Amino acid sequence: MKSMPKLPISVVIITKNEEENIADCLKSVSFAEEVIVIDSESTDNTVEIAKSLGAKVFIEKWKGYGRQKQSGVEKTKNKWILSIDADERIPPETVEVLFSLFNPYPEECITAFSFCRKNILHGKWMKCCGWWPDRVVRLFDKTAGKFEGMVHEKWVISRGKVRHLDAVIMHYHSGYFEILQKMNNYSSISAKEMFKKGLKAPLWKPFFHGMWMFFRSYFLKKGFLYGFDGFIISFCNGLGRFFKYAKLRELWKEVKKKT
Numbered sequence: 001m002k003s004m005p006k007l008p009i010s011v012v013i014i015t016k017n018e019e020e021n022i023a024d025c026l027k028s029v030s031f032a033e034e035v036i037v038i039d040s041e042s043t044d045n046t047v048e049i050a051k052s053l054g055a056k057v058f059i060e061k062w063k064g065y066g067r068q069k070q071s072g073v074e075k076t077k078n079k080w081i082l083s084i085d086a087d088e089r090i091p092p093e094t095v096e097v098l099f100s101l102f103n104p105y106p107e108e109c110i111t112a113f114s115f116c117r118k119n120i121l122h123g124k125w126m127k128c129c130g131w132w133p134d135r136v137v138r139l140f141d142k143t144a145g146k147f148e149g150m151v152h153e154k155w156v157i158s159r160g161k162v163r164h165l166d167a168v169i170m171h172y173h174s175g176y177f178e179i180l181q182k183m184n185n186y187s188s189i190s191a192k193e194m195f196k197k198g199l200k201a202p203l204w205k206p207f208f209h210g211m212w213m214f215f216r217s218y219f220l221k222k223g224f225l226y227g228f229d230g231f232i233i234s235f236c237n238g239l240g241r242f243f244k245y246a247k248l249r250e251l252w253k254e255v256k257k258k259t
Helices: 022-028 046-052 065-073 092-101 176-196 204-220 223-258
Strands: 007-015 032-039 056-059 080-083 110-121 135-141 145-148 154-157 161-173
Touching (some): 007 022, 007 065, 032 065, 046 056, 065 080, 092 161, 110 154, 135 154, 135 161, 204 223
Parallel strands (some): 007 032, 110 161
Antiparallel strands (some): 080 135, 110 135, 145 154
């Protein structure tokens, strides 16, 4: 049987203990010429699984989301890069769109493409709480920009335009524990970044921002239409915003103790 041609795309994935996700993720990008995995010293079988499926694996200490992904981009051989996370998948219909884009090649003035992310929790497509259309730039010309940001990193273009595609990337959430873990991790990183910039948070700020984010997610972004899952997502969104500022206050308190 004749094998399918590969697209002149390099895929970049960052990992840390993703043995449950990495195989399905890599299988979904088998259309790409090259796959680079930047692993942050996993203690499970992530690295072994990735290598067995043909990925080029580099083990590096954690530098932050933006820097970690940029490190992967700098190791690629192709001009066009597709960046995805281990818990994401490229569905067959999106693969077809990608083949059409590279037939023969994207327009010269277009240096990046954005996709809508379909967030799946407990088998349901969550179109609430700001989780849809959840548009992200994931396919780009590596010579026309770079990754920036420690949390919620994004590809920032230096030239050209972004074309918005109707194609989707599937994003699978394993459950409430994972959502809570991410909330805790992101709020810690955000607090440290604000601390480095010298920003402070008065006592009212954690409460105000936490309650506003919950209200926005649950009511304005229609989390209430999605039952208990919608409530949990909204609650964690609010909790994340609350702890972002609460942890910032804590960092300043530690400084005062030392002086």
